[in-house]
Amino acid sequence: MSNDRFSMCLASDLFRVKKLKSVFVALILMFLILFLTFAVCWVGSNLVSKVEVSETPSIEGETAPTITQEEKDGLLAALDSVINDSLMGSGAICLMEFLVMIITCIFVGKDFSNGTMRILVSRGANRVHLFISKWLTMAILVVAYSLFALLVSGILYAFKNDGSFTGYDFGILMRCFSLQLLCNLASMTISLMIAFLCRSSGSALGVSIGLYIILSVALSIISTVVSLSGGNQDWMMFMPMQQMNVAASAGSYSTDQLCAVIIMPIVYIAIAFAVGVSTFVKRDIK
Amino acid sequence: MNALETIKLSKSYRGKVVLDGVSICVREGEIYGLVGRNGAGKTTLIRALLGLAKPDSGEVRINGVSTREGLEFERRKIGSLIDSPALALHLSALDNMKSAALAFGHYDVKKLRDLIERVGLDPNNPMKVKNYSLGMKQRLAIAIALIGDPSILILDEPVNGLDPAGIFEVRELLQRLNHTDHITILISSHLLSELGKVANSYGVIEGGKLVKELRSSDLEELCRPYYKVVVGDLKTALRVVVENYGAHEFEILPYNTLALYDMSKDISFVATMFAKANVPVLNIYKCEGDLESTFISLMGGLHGAETATGNDDTPVFEELAPNFEAPIGSKLDDAPEAARTTPASGDSIETMSVNDDNSAETKSTDGDGAQTAPTDGDIKAEETEGDTAENPGEGGNL
Structure with missing residues (x-):
């Protein structure tokens, strides 16, 4: 009976998420960012590759722009890096994390503010089931978004490499994808916890975005200080913000760093889950 | 059970x-x-x-x-509706019903449509609930409460x-649900x-x-009806009332006012009774006991418990008729002044004058009869309708 009740809650949550406009807006945004970043860089690198190379550095006043081979290679490498980053994660997938955070806050906050949560609890729904149901709904959304990003990235990646998509490329893509998925689940759980604590879309969004900004600034300051003092930055892998754009640099991680980026999201999920559930079970619903 | x-x-x-x-x-x-x-x-x-x-x-x-x-x-x-209607504003009425029905485990679109119709809404209306009026939202919330035949x-x-x-x-819906279901x-x-x-x-x-x-x-x-009589001489009036009414059939209210519960005697009898004893009657009217004022009195009156218990006339009554302390006291607890001091809506106006020979004449009007200041030898009796007769205490007669 109680499993039935849980599946009912999940079915209802999935139904409402499907009707949420922001879910589709986020999807379109992700596609646009992926596609436009790729398109601009791809066109840019095609244009650069067609530029004639001169033996000497360009002189002021010359009509046709010319660059040296060294400059051309540097430019092409930079554009290639941007394309790779956008496809591997630092572009759309990181943005996805931010978008999922917003959707989570809106979805859960709305359920509190419009009284859906009240109705469900008053009809005997178990509060732990409700929390898990919301988490699963958002997790499904994260997986769906990630799969979408993976598909679009894969197609663009293959297009960029003139149709060739090797097993090695696939391996790298999957590693980045899995790690980023895990981190996205962690940050989604943190957002879910915040939404359950705030119980309204507006305040949950405010707190989440505020936290995001504060953590970003804190991380930048810490990394600058550590870098200037020549200290070891490995421990920073344990920080949530560092985890958020893991896909961009996952290809170069050492084994220890890989362990950190796998274990820490699980720890974050467990903590946020425990705090969220225990608070929700104890507090009255308005 | x-x-x-x-x-x-x-x-x-x-x-x-x-x-x-x-x-x-x-x-x-x-x-x-x-x-x-x-x-x-x-x-x-x-x-x-x-x-x-x-x-x-x-x-x-x-x-x-x-x-x-x-x-x-x-x-x-249990179906419930608490505070504001619990609705997802970005969904239509039917989608709201579907969402709730999925969570309650009673997903049957035909039944859901019937429920929407039952509360007077259109299940085919694609309009989002955020564009509904408060009344429409309230109806939809009731429909949601009825999902699963609670x-x-x-x-x-x-x-x-x-x-x-x-x-x-x-x-009508609630009565039908209670009686038939x-x-x-x-x-x-x-x-x-x-x-x-x-x-x-x-x-x-x-x-x-x-x-x-x-x-x-x-x-x-x-909520039983009563005659409210504002008298000029409370001591004499009480003697008259005790002689003519039982101890449980009247109540003393503030500002020299008596409530007489025996409705078997008509208003002209009451007026004549006081006139015969030379008790100046400043105002007399029939009050239909209404639910609202009774509840307000039970809740401690319009301005809280302090007002309700501020009965200045009790010492006078105790001095006059100590034997009636218990019944009167208990009655005052049950129905404090606020329920009795203001004429209830829905009463008819009946103006009455008592002649010098103590015979009474009753004249009925439709609700606009003004309250007239009393003169010696005259008794004004009014049955009020609607809110035409204001609180006698504010009428300048007392």
Whole structure:
């Protein structure tokens, strides 16, 4: 009976998420960012590759722009890096994390503010089931978004490499994808916890975005200080913000760093889950 | 069997006691009206019943069950509407119903459409709920409460925002649900007259405490009609009343006012009675006891308990008729002044004059009869209708 009740809650949550406009807006945004970043860089690198190379550095006043081979290679490498980053994660997938955070806050906050949560609890729904149901709904959304990003990235990646998509490329893509998925689940759980604590879309969004900004600034300051003092930055892998754009640099991680980026999201999920559930079970619903 | 029951339920928020040992009992098949002013604790009580607020102490029983798992199970049979309608504003009416039905495990689109029609909405209307009027939202919330054929309905201000036709429809719906589907209904409303038309039991809450629990018969007793007489000489008037009425058939109200409950004697008899004893009658009219004023009096009057207990006439009465202390005192507790001092709406106006030979003449008007200042030897008797007769204490006669 109680499993039935849980599946009912999940079915209802999935139904409402499907009707949420922001879910589709986020999807379109992700596609646009992926596609436009790729398109601009791809066109840019095609244009650069067609530029004639001169033996000497360009002189002021010359009509046709010319660059040296060294400059051309540097430019092409930079554009290639941007394309790779956008496809591997630092572009759309990181943005996805931010978008999922917003959707989570809106979805859960709305359920509190419009009284859906009240109705469900008053009809005997178990509060732990409700929390898990919301988490699963958002997790499904994260997986769906990630799969979408993976598909679009894969197609663009293959297009960029003139149709060739090797097993090695696939391996790298999957590693980045899995790690980023895990981190996205962690940050989604943190957002879910915040939404359950705030119980309204507006305040949950405010707190989440505020936290995001504060953590970003804190991380930048810490990394600058550590870098200037020549200290070891490995421990920073344990920080949530560092985890958020893991896909961009996952290809170069050492084994220890890989362990950190796998274990820490699980720890974050467990903590946020425990705090969220225990608070929700104890507090009255308005 | 009791469908809903609370036993010494207490709840406080940040040190402020909202519920203080409230014990109510809603029997199966009843329509129970929860009455109380804003902040009295009605909604908190409903929240505690529905598991939305955890009581500090006390017990909630639904269909005799009080264990956590048992309550969770029993609450599945409860449809509820609390505060504002619980609706997803970005969805249509049918989608809202589908979403709720999925969560409740009663997904049957045909039934959902029927329910929407039953509350007077169009299931094919694709308009989002955010564009609905408050009345339409309220109806939809009632439809959601009815998903899954609940055996108990708990409704907090269900007619809030509805137009008169909507109020009538909801009342009819609730009565039909109670009579034909045997649904037990707990309803809280500020519209006391509306509540009086549907409920057959009442719980009056004031300051977090249950003041009184009444059945319809108790309420009829409290709401019985009476003659209100403002006299110039209370001492003599009391002697006359004691001679002509039993000890339980009258009540002393503030400002030299008497309430006479024996309606077998007509208003002209009452006026003549005082005239014969040379008691100046400044005002006399028939009051139909109404639900609203009775409840207000039970809740401690319009301005709270202080006003209700401020009866300046009690010492006079004690001096005059000490034998009647107990019955009068108890009656005053049951129905304090606020219920009696203002003429109730819905009364007819009957102006009466007493001639020099003590014969009485009665003249009826339709409601606009003005209150006339009394003169010596004259007795004015009025049955008031609507709100035409203001509080006699403000009439300048006293």
